[in-house]
Amino acid sequence: MVTPLLKAHHLVKRFGSRTAVEGVSFTLQRGESVGLLGPNGAGKSTTIGLLAGLLVPDEGEVQLEGSPIAGETDPRKRKLGLVPQELALYEELTARRNLEFFGSLQGLIGAKLHRAINEALQLVGLADRAGDLVKQFSGGMKRRLNLSVALLHDPELLLLDEPTVGVDPQSRNAIFDNIEQLRQRGKTILYTTHYMEEVERLCDRVIIVDHGRIVADDTLVGLKRRLAGTGRLTLDLSAAPEESTLQAFRNRSGITGVEVRETRVTMTVEDLTVGLAAVLEEVNRSGLRVRALESGQASLEDVFLDLTGRSLRDG
Amino acid sequence: MNQLLALFRLDLRLFFQDRRSLVLLFLVPIGIASFMGTLTSNLGKPSDRGGIGLIVVDQDRSDLSAGLVSALGKDANFQVLETNETVARQWVLSGRRPVALVVPEGFGANALFGLFNTNRKPVITVLFDPSRSMERQMVEGLLVPKVFQALAENALTVESLRSLVREGVARIEATPPDPSWDQTTVRKLMDQTDTWLAEQTNSRPFQREGSTSAAEGEIGLPLPYTTRVEALVKGEAAYNAYAHSFAGMGVQFVLMAMIDLAVGLLRDRESGVFRRLRSLPLSRTTLLAGKAVAWAAIALISLVGCFAFAMLVFGVRVQGSWVGFVGVLLATSFLASTLGLALAAVGRTPAGTRGFAIGFILLMVMVGGAWFPSFVFPKWLQTVSLAVPTRWAMDGLNAMTWRGLGWEAALPSMGVLLAFSALFAAITWKWFKWEA
Incomplete structure (x- = not known):
């Protein structure tokens, strides 16, 4: 049996009376690209913190290549490259100076450091801005530089904690391109996000977390297969439905999930034909009118809704 | 009007939300004003000191x-x-x-x-x-x-006055005749005085x-x-008031500079830089030691610059031991850097730490004699000042500059400054947290 590159074994982390991570276990094989998907506050960043050694678990352990990380100075930590959610950069320094500093802390010196900096800047498309102060960069450029810092020492495993937060679509696409290049180079990637489209684009496998627990760990295909044959109905009603109407939807057999945003109600149904009839019957009973109706097959968003009863963006 | 009120309320709400800054807003001026008042009211009364x-x-x-x-x-x-x-x-x-x-x-x-x-x-x-x-x-x-x-x-006493009179008589007798004054009459007057004194029984008439x-x-x-x-100065040394003032202001602003560095460190912690650093094979000890040495170097450069100016422009000289002078500068620099780290360790937020640190350092430099020489303090404060490291920095620098003392005179100051540095380092080690 192949030893996984990283193994999280029954991780538990509490902050006071709040349990942020509760019994999280999974493995990462070399070359895998895995998405850690969940709404805000689900425990994704805490899990990343535990894996990177930023936090000490209250229970469980993290193993790197089959053995636990031995303290904060374990040289095997160089196999990890963390891209924190925050812009962990010195804004008063140039991009190159930032990379020199973090590269030096990774043990790189001289020509090796110089080469690593140039390669990292090249990859994220910032080679021509290397001498500029970071504070002069746009948000998207800072995100890309944030990513490049984690690449300097050529780590085997990249831990990306919501690396596209707050960036424009163009920069997001640039970051996706960078990560896809890293996948092609055989890097192992753990990518946290609450955007399902990011996971669908970048990951082979998805771990869905909610309230600090893993609710699913499967390939994209496997997850969608769970909802195979299920459909999604979205109705735009003449007014926001009352709670009694929503409860009536939930009580109908064949309706597995209900989510409402003002006048827009999204439901997952086991069978579109049966489900549609039941839904329209309840709408009619409530006295509301349907202004628009959409139907389709379930997505990863629906999978999450099905598993947790709430939307990824509920936070 | 509503907009104005909304803005007004927002600022007050934000201000009063930060309890620590609020307390400091009142405590720092009250503390400094009380201190200055105590000093200035005692300036002309040595008995109160x-x-x-x-x-x-x-x-x-x-x-x-x-x-x-x-x-x-x-x-x-x-x-x-x-x-x-x-x-x-x-x-x-x-x-x-x-x-x-x-x-x-x-x-x-x-x-x-x-x-x-x-x-x-x-x-x-x-x-x-x-x-x-x-x-x-x-x-x-x-x-x-x-x-x-x-x-x-x-x-x-009668006896001392009689001897005074007798001496006067002797001087008259020794003086050659002078027609400009009546020597005989004066001589007679002095004899009568002597006689009168001889009749006194009270020894202090x-x-x-x-x-x-x-x-x-x-x-x-x-x-x-x-x-x-x-x-009194050693050898050819001469007092130069600028030596004291540059030492005082040098020490004060080096300590003040540490506030910015401490706040910067706390900002690093908030910004996520610490998360990145912790993911590296880097120990907390290495991080803190690196900061301590770097900040000490900054403090040393600042002090050297300050004294270089004083030497070039105001003729301040190291009239004592250069070895001792450098030793005191180094010890002061490490004191400053470890104090900065200790402030960062006990501080929770950058804003709260800034307020607290300003108050603390101002108190230290005032009590330490950087603003006023400690001898103008009330006696109790002079005693308290011995427990303040800035007092020892000032004493050490004064000893090596205008007092012109040897390197051994710098040892007590260096010892106390390094002991305080060790204390601040221990506080840092105990309280410094990677996570906010």
């Missing part, structure tokens, strides 16, 4: 000199220590006492005659610390009534009943002594 630390060397051992020492000792303006001249010189040179009076041999025999004969005025030597000339002037001023008091109590001292202002006489003033 526990008295001027005055050394008296009685080389005469006469009744008069003993009376003078006693009179000085009873005055609340002085805290008198009697010792020999060698010790007196050492203590004034090292700054332990600001002024010493050396009462010469023959003082008792000559002081009374000095009232009338300038050739016989005894010379009292005033040894003083040149950085404390204000106290020297006070001592000289207060010495006058004490000498007269001693004279009245110990020297104005001019002392009023109930009086214990010669009242100031009633003495319409010339001084019975002269003074020789000697500023």
